[in-house]
Amino acid sequence: MPPPDFMMPMPVKVMQRRQELATTWTLDVETGPDELAAFTPGQFNMLYVFGVGEIPVSFSGDPAGRDRHCFTVRAVGPVSRALTELPIAASLGKRGPYGTGWPLAAAEGADLALIAGGLGLAPLRPVLYHVLRYRQRYGRITLLYGTRSPSDILFRDELDGWRRRQDLEVRVTVDHAGSEWPGQVGVVPALVPTLGFDASNTVAFLCGPEVMMRLTASALLDAGLAPAGIYLSMERNMKCALGHCGHCQFGGVFVCKDGPVLPYPRLRGLLSLQEL
Amino acid sequence: MDDYNDTAVITSEGLQCLIEALLNRSYQVVGPQIRDQAIVYDTLTDIDQLPQGWSDEQDGGHYRLRPRADGAYFGYAVGPHSWKRFLYPPHQSLWQANKDGDRLYFKDERPDPPRFAFLGVRACELNAIAIQDRVFMGDAYSDPDYQARREGTFIVALNCSEAGGTCFCASMACGPEVKTGFDLALTELLNEGPHRFLVESGSPAGLEVMAELPRRNTTRADLQAAWAVVENTRRSMGRTMPDTDIPALLLDNLTHPRWDDVAQRCLSCANCTMVCPTCFCSTVEDSSDLAGTTAERHRRWDSCFTADFSYLHGGSVRQSTRSRYRQWMTHKLATWVEQFGSSGCVGCGRCITWCPVGIDLTEEVRAIHDTSPKGKGEAR
Numbered sequence: 001m002p003p004p005d006f007m008m009p010m011p012v013k014v015m016q017r018r019q020e021l022a023t024t025w026t027l028d029v030e031t032g033p034d035e036l037a038a039f040t041p042g043q044f045n046m047l048y049v050f051g052v053g054e055i056p057v058s059f060s061g062d063p064a065g066r067d068r069h070c071f072t073v074r075a076v077g078p079v080s081r082a083l084t085e086l087p088i089a090a091s092l093g094k095r096g097p098y099g100t101g102w103p104l105a106a107a108e109g110a111d112l113a114l115i116a117g118g119l120g121l122a123p124l125r126p127v128l129y130h131v132l133r134y135r136q137r138y139g140r141i142t143l144l145y146g147t148r149s150p151s152d153i154l155f156r157d158e159l160d161g162w163r164r165r166q167d168l169e170v171r172v173t174v175d176h177a178g179s180e181w182p183g184q185v186g187v188v189p190a191l192v193p194t195l196g197f198d199a200s201n202t203v204a205f206l207c208g209p210e211v212m213m214r215l216t217a218s219a220l221l222d223a224g225l226a227p228a229g230i231y232l233s234m235e236r237n238m239k240c241a242l243g244h245c246g247h248c249q250f251g252g253v254f255v256c257k258d259g260p261v262l263p264y265p266r267l268r269g270l271l272s273l274q275e276l
Numbered sequence: 277m278d279d280y281n282d283t284a285v286i287t288s289e290g291l292q293c294l295i296e297a298l299l300n301r302s303y304q305v306v307g308p309q310i311r312d313q314a315i316v317y318d319t320l321t322d323i324d325q326l327p328q329g330w331s332d333e334q335d336g337g338h339y340r341l342r343p344r345a346d347g348a349y350f351g352y353a354v355g356p357h358s359w360k361r362f363l364y365p366p367h368q369s370l371w372q373a374n375k376d377g378d379r380l381y382f383k384d385e386r387p388d389p390p391r392f393a394f395l396g397v398r399a400c401e402l403n404a405i406a407i408q409d410r411v412f413m414g415d416a417y418s419d420p421d422y423q424a425r426r427e428g429t430f431i432v433a434l435n436c437s438e439a440g441g442t443c444f445c446a447s448m449a450c451g452p453e454v455k456t457g458f459d460l461a462l463t464e465l466l467n468e469g470p471h472r473f474l475v476e477s478g479s480p481a482g483l484e485v486m487a488e489l490p491r492r493n494t495t496r497a498d499l500q501a502a503w504a505v506v507e508n509t510r511r512s513m514g515r516t517m518p519d520t521d522i523p524a525l526l527l528d529n530l531t532h533p534r535w536d537d538v539a540q541r542c543l544s545c546a547n548c549t550m551v552c553p554t555c556f557c558s559t560v561e562d563s564s565d566l567a568g569t570t571a572e573r574h575r576r577w578d579s580c581f582t583a584d585f586s587y588l589h590g591g592s593v594r595q596s597t598r599s600r601y602r603q604w605m606t607h608k609l610a611t612w613v614e615q616f617g618s619s620g621c622v623g624c625g626r627c628i629t630w631c632p633v634g635i636d637l638t639e640e641v642r643a644i645h646d647t648s649p650k651g652k653g654e655a656r
Contacts, residue, residue: 006417007560
């Protein structure tokens with residue numbers, strides 16, 4: 001028998017499940033062995049549902065929590081759907097953590113712009129837990145969050161809590177809404193110029209649909225941010241997460257091991273190409 | 277010169293002794309043989325199984341066996357198989373999951389890795405193996421099955437005496453002469469004396485096996501004849517890759533109209549990726565039993581030419597043939613360098629020969645080179 005295979009998942013149990021949106025659920029899952037409990041915000045696990053398949057899912061919980069991992073999943077394909085349907089105490093397979101995280105240590109001392117679109121708030125939520133725990137290490141922190149409609153807003157209660165804080169600026173916008181929505185309407189990139197950055201000292205973390213990240217990165221560059229201060233979390237099909245299966249390539253980037261969090265200069269010239 | 281480097285001359289009886297010496301060391305000996313009108317690689321125990329007296333005729337989308345009169349054992353160019361099918365099998369069981377109530381158990385289902393001795397590995401193929409070594413063993417995660425197979429393999433390399441019509445290893449600096457990465461290297465000598473093989477050892481294991489063979493000492497004439505074989509092959513390459521900075525050329529031309537042109541011909545059939553000795557993409561498949569208590573996971577070769585390959589919540593990233601061909605060729609020739617420190621192409625020509633419509637990547641590169649608006653790839 002060859003040595004242990006990184007492709008083999010570890011069985012873990014669902015500890016809790018919470019419905020976030022119509023088809024989006026957060027699963028709290030056992031961490032497995034202690035050495036696999038720690039993760040860097042931005043990293044992901046491969047989650048396997050018995051007999052259905054395996055997909056990459058970013059950690060969405062508190063990186064300081066050691067008793068469980070949180071994964072926020074929207075049912076879009078067979079595996080994600082099966083994940084959202086797992087009852088408490090059901091077993092699933094888990095391997096990882098994989099990939100690069102957000103550069104939280106390198107960003108210390110700087111202002112932070114956390115910019116999320118839709119489900120993209122989930123991989124940034126561990127960042128919020130971290131920076132609020134070590135609040136004094138960072139300058140001004142802004143969260144700009146956009147969704148298609150008010151009913152797509154994730155983590156509403158937490159957003160309300162964050163909004164009440166004096167040391168965090170929270171801006172939520174929706175692409176379109178009825179008259180009952182009292183908040184901002186407009187796409188995320190359009191709001192970037194209104195945020196009033198200290199462009200010379202701001203690091204931006206972007207997570208959302210690719211088109212939203214591309215346009216937001218452009219808006220940030222227009223606002224004077226340095227390209228190297230902008231980080232994007234990319235998404236591609238993945239089968240192995242080890243850099244071996246080839247599926248996640250984006251230009252020369254293996255999203256699984258070079259990413260998912262990548263500095264903008266690494267992606268420049270690639271984001272604007274169709275079907276890359 | 278290392279102390280395990282030695283040379284000797286053997287006859288075809290010596291070649292049989294070589295196979296036996298490897299079998300005695302419990303290797304599965306894998307070598308060329310004729311099947312389905314092509315020269316493929318499979319296990320063998322006797323030199324009678326080798327394609328003696330056969331050559332091949334290759335061109336874009338064209339492969340035919342041709343008899344040859346000189347009785348050469350290795351007088352053909354590479355066929356549709358490459359050694360990757362032994363080091364990295366097309367289909368491999370990974371694990372089995374068993375469900376017992378709420379509990380899941382995972383069991384390793386990978387078979388014990390076999391120990392292979394490869395007979396007749398050409399320079400392009402040695403380079404291809406070295407490239408796959410960097411893919412599967414060169415970074416944070418090593419593929420343990422690949423590594424075990426690779427480390428257990430004994431390589432009998434072959435200096436190429438026959439360039440095929442689609443060969444261009446010389447212009448990729450990957451042949452035709454084997455230089456490193458073998459236990460033994462053969463050069464088949466048909467001229468200036470009787471039919472014989474020059475044998476060179478490249479490792480202590482190779483030297484040990486060589487010592488068991490009926491052999492005579494090498495003469496100056498043998499070395500001269502071996503040199504002439506390789507030189508002749510070098511001069512008879514059927515194709516040439518343009519001599520330019522190919523990564524820069526392709527990455528500067530990701531929207532070149534030639535991609536639309538090739539997409540009109542390409543069937544997106546994935547043949548090129550299956551025959552390529554360096555293409556490494558794979559997918560996983562799950563199957564479960566009817567009782568719903570056992571599920572198995574398998575890995576199989578995949579191709580960037582399939583629609584499924586780039587599937588991402590709701591659709592494929594690469595929907596058009598244009599984008600898939602561009603992905604394949606820019607990966608092979610350009611981004612591979614960034615990822616693994618060398619081109620992913622060794623100039624073996626398989627993708628040209630086995631393309632059903634005869635698309636020739638050297639011609640595609642040349643077409644972009646000759647019409648590149650950006651200074652023919654000189655400046656990036």
